[in-house]
Structures are given as structure tokens and as C-alpha cells.
Amino acid sequence: MPIGELCNRAVVFATRKTSITEAAQLMRQYHVGDLVVMDLVKDDKRVPVGIVTDRDIVIEIIGDSLSVDDFTVGDIMSQQLISVPENAGVIETIRLMRAHGIRRIPVINEGGGLAGIISVDDMMDLLAEELTELAKVAPREQEREARTRVS
Numbered sequence: 001m002p003i004g005e006l007c008n009r010a011v012v013f014a015t016r017k018t019s020i021t022e023a024a025q026l027m028r029q030y031h032v033g034d035l036v037v038m039d040l041v042k043d044d045k046r047v048p049v050g051i052v053t054d055r056d057i058v059i060e061i062i063g064d065s066l067s068v069d070d071f072t073v074g075d076i077m078s079q080q081l082i083s084v085p086e087n088a089g090v091i092e093t094i095r096l097m098r099a100h101g102i103r104r105i106p107v108i109n110e111g112g113g114l115a116g117i118i119s120v121d122d123m124m125d126l127l128a129e130e131l132t133e134l135a136k137v138a139p140r141e142q143e144r145e146a147r148t149r150v151s
Contacts, residue, residue: 003093004086006126007107007116013038014052016074020061023073027054034104036114037077048106048114050077083108086115094123 014023014035023035037050052073060076061068083106084093097105097120109115 001090002086003084003088003090003107003118004109004115006090006122007086007118008122009116011036011106011114011117013046013048013114014073015039016049016072016077018073020057020068020071020073020076023052024054024057024068034117035073036106036117037073038114045111045113047112048081048083048108050074050079050081051104051106052077053104081106084118086110090123090126093118 012026012030012032012035014026014037016037016039018026018035018037026035027033033055034051034053036048037052038046039049041047050073056076056078057068060066061071082096082100082102084096086107086109088096088107093105097103103121104117104119106114107116107118
């Protein structure tokens with residue numbers, strides 16, 4: 001199944017110039033732990049260029065007792081955005097996340113724009129649901145055998 005079918009398409013985003021306080025407020029308002037950082041390019045197209053997490057704010061700013069007023073999202077965002085194309089598979093996406101040690105990954109459409117985002121938690125929910133359904137197969141088979149077996 002392509003990751004584009006599973007990703008969350010309602011992505012909260014910021015720009016490089018977004019203040020740290022505003023970023024934290026967006027995370028709180030939308031109950032998310034990250035913001036995809038976007039640049040506006042020609043034809044008003046938004047292109048993802050980074051990601052900033054609640055952990056980045058804590059580690060980079062608060063943990064060093066720095067003033068949130070002295071920094072913007074662009075100062076603390078991840079500089080190398082790891083992303084995955086919409087047509088990538090679940091296993092491919094998991095391997096990419098594991099290789100880079102990331103819990104969230106933006107999903108990119110064919111035009112290079114943001115299609116959505118997927119997290120480890122999203123995939124764990126999906127896999128747990130699929131495993132639950134798989135676990136129900138054996139008992140159903142036994143029930144069917146019991147009903148159809150001639151004594």
C-alpha cells in the first residue's frame with residue numbers, strides 16, 4: 001500500500017521566520033508535536049524545507065536557557081529534510097525512518113510539494129489493527145472446521 005494513502009494530509013506548517021513562541025502555540029492549538037517548515041517559491045507554491053519538533057524547542061532553546069525571542073523556526077529546524085514520495089511503500093518508509101532515526105516523515109507529491117506526513121505512531125496504529133485482524137484468522141478457521149467436520 002502506498003504511504004500516500006496512509007499519511008495525514010492535514011499538516012500544520014510554519015515558515016523559517018515563524019517565532020518559537022508562535023510555533024509552540026501552533027503545536028498546542030493543533031495537538032501536534034511537529035511543524036513542517038515551508039518556503040514559498042514561484043507561483044505561490046509551498047515547498048517543504050525542514051521540520052521542527054517540540055523536542056527541538058526544548059533541547060535547542062529551553063534546555064540551554066536561551067530566550068525564545070532570539071530565535072525563529074529557521075534557526076532550529078532540521079536542515080536536511082528527509083522525506084518520502086507518496087508512492088513509497090510502508091516497509092520502505094519504515095526503513096528510511098529507522099536509517100535516519102526519525103519518528104515523523106513528510107510525504108512528498110510528484111511536483112515536490114507536501115502531500116502529508118506520517119509518524120511512527122500512525123504506522124503502529126495501522127500495523128496493530130492489521131495484526132489484530134490477522135490474529136482472528138486461526139480461531140475462525142477452527143470454528144469452520146468444527147461446523148463442517150463429520151463425526
